[in-house]
Amino acid sequence: MDEEPGGDDVSFEERLRAARGRQRLDGPPAGKGPSDPFAGSPWAIGLRVGVELVAALAVGVAIGWALDRWLGTRPVFLSLFFLLGGAAGVRNVWRVFSR
Amino acid sequence: MAAPPTIDALGQFRLTTALGPVGRSVNFTNSNVIMVLSAALLLALLAVGMRRRAVVPGRLQSLAELCYEFIAGMCADTIGPEGRRYFPFVFTLFFFILFGNLLGLFPYFFAFTSHIAVTAALAVMVFVLSIIVAISLHGLRFFTYFFPQGAPKALAPVLIPIEILSYLSRPVSLSIRLFANIVAGHVMWEVFAGFMLILTAALGIAGGIAAVLPLAINVVLVGFELLVAFLQAYVFAILTCLYLHDAVHLH
Incomplete structure (x- = not known):
């Protein structure tokens, strides 16, 4: 894993965020910002x-x-x-x- | 019947002393009783819920963990990674207000969030804390917050007072929002309940039948009030998070 470029972390984070967004785990969908209660x-x-x-x-x-x-x-x-x-x-x- | 029933919508917010002569001598009011009860309920939920520390949580432990994760998520999402440091504060604030709102819905209980003194004290606490956080993290750079980035320097005499006023209005709007929502709900309840009594006293049987309508409205209001109790506690907590976010990040 150490040979992997650093960008891999970012793409994992992005995929995780997309998955969490699909499951609505993060409250309001991204883009709206956290402040739209x-x-x-x-x-x-x-x-x-x-x-x-x-x-x-x-x-x-x-x-x-x-x-x-x-x-x-x-x-x-x-x-x-x-x-x-x-x-x-x-x-x-x-x-x-x-x- | 001695006197015809009237609507005393604000009588329910009157403070009385509790606990007999001891309470009278230290001004321990019915509002304080519910505050203590609210804090005790929160402590009990966490202490009893987490006593077993089971890997597969039971009902109460699930509830405690759900509460924890809800606020932890709110802090992390709104404030950012640093939000964990302010988690205890936001958690306590949210559940104190939530339990206060919910306990206030029970008959013979007292909604302490219906007093502007209480909500203003909470809001000022949030306000002062966010200033302390901002100054301890950024020192005097905190004051650059009052000048929007990229604005022309010539506008500073106008913009800075506006920004300062806007900043000062935070605790005001924070406290008025919670207080007004709780008061409005309880007054509406009282008005419709009093209307039922007036109808029956004035029209007898026919009035009693007609009183089903205000009763139905009150039943709907119960659900509405439950929603407001949750929503206002949530709004208070998330605005606290937003203010802390501004304090941590400036701009």
Whole structure:
């Protein structure tokens, strides 16, 4: 076996992965990536996207509100972080679907 | 009947102290009882299940091994080869939440995952752990995580706050997802069960017959809630794995 080229290991791994994929031993099929636990159910996807959007927005608003309260600059940071939080929510959603 | 039945959908989440005067003095609540029970069940499953260590496993040992392999596979697939190091954490987290969700489905039991304080504590634990892992593995290079690779430098003042906010929103979305799912399910149960009582009180026999409909809905909800209990524990665990993956690999 020692004379075998190193590539043999790779092809064995590939065949093993293909076989495991056929038997569905590895969860979702390869290519989807490991991070797609709720593909399929539209409700689950919708809920996930909604929570991600709202969570980022809530964090942004909370930080902006706290900064304003601390510095006494009422709508400045709130409006700034509202926009940033919304953008972060979109970034979260983007991350969910681009993995 | 003294008062007409009403729907008290949130009363089921009220904390009461357990274990009599001892529990009262240390604020040991019904929620804590179920937490201890959940942890004890997990320990018992592993300790009793693996006591025989048979080559051909019996029922309980099969269950214990299945649990082990399920989480070990999840760690290895999601985090990568290094995932084995975080297996104990993810295993404990998953089964603590799973048993908590499942025990919460029994009548007179308490669903401790329906309290945002509990889920937020768990989520913050995951969040802090992933930061500690990232900093211990990568040192200060961890902070490059907040600047997407290949983005133009001029956009940094906008992109970095967005990335930081997106990172900070992780524990929030993690805790809200679990908490909201469990609360929604239990509230729906309570509403339909209360509706049955109201129907019978208001319409007598006819109402009792009509109450079969909300009863049927509740029966369907039991199955739905079982699914949610599993799915939310799974989602919590797999997102923990994803965050650890990001911490181990950065980008």
